[in-house]
Amino acid sequence: MTSEAFYNNEKWWTKNQAGEAILKVENIPISHIGTDPAQAEDMANRKVALPSNLGITDNRFGFALKYLVENTVNLIYSEHNPPLSDADRKRMDGNMPNEIQAELAYKVRPLNGVWATPPYLHNGSVPTIDDLLGDPEKRPTKFYLGSREYDPVKLGYKADPITNGFEFDTSIRGNSNRGHEFRKDFSKEKEIKGVIGPELSADDRKALIEYLKTL
Ligand code: HEM
Secondary structure: OOOHHHHHOOOOEEEOOOOOEEEOOOEEEHHHHOOOOHHHHHHHHOEOOOOHHHOOOOOEHHHHHHHHHHHHHHHHHHOOOOOOOHHHHHHHOOOOOOOOOOOOEEEOOOOOOHHHOOOEOOOOOEOEHHHHHOOHHHOOOEEEEOOOOEEOOOOEEOOOOOOOOEEEEOOOOOOOOOOOEEEOOOOOOOOOOOEEEEOOOHHHHHHHHHHHHOO
């Protein structure tokens, strides 16, 4: 990610309203990535009770959140002393519109520093990167959070039972460790939900892990 080719490639970059470069971060539909749908579905389907003084009429959680954040920010701006110009407000908004969304999709986040952020996937259901890239059937179905002992080979914390650790059970709703799978039956022609690449050999996995460590 330090090469000029990356920074000059239009595929990866767009511009904000001030013409500054912004990294494009794609949302991949759950129907493709196949990871646990609960978080996105709840964001889209959950309804919230809205006190009338908020002046928000859309009671879907994701959208109510969008307007609540925007209204709160605008209130703070309006109380600012000395008063803020429109240009100041835009700058403080990052020169971007409020695009909080409730899509049935998850983001492909840049993987910089990803070695340091186990457990993986949006719901933290996969303890190490080695598990994420390896045989999906071998991903741990129960593991323990709380250890600070880092495993530099698999890239994750040790997940054996520990005193006062928290048992993460992937069979509970919202905790599924499925999706983002590399399998023998991957095909570019016929999409299989949750299968995003071909089976990776132990050497390929190791090479990818060594590469990810450098980011
Ligand atoms: C060898 C290739 C790949 C590697 C090494 C890789 C690595 C990773 C890692 C480490 C994460 C976890 C990030 C985190 O928990 O913070 C992740 C998440 C994700 N990746 Fe990949 N990835 C690869 C290919 C792909 C492809 C081909 C796609 C698109 C189809 C994709 C889409 C995603 C998405 C949408 C997430 C977030 C899923 C969720 O949190 O539920 N990845 N990837």
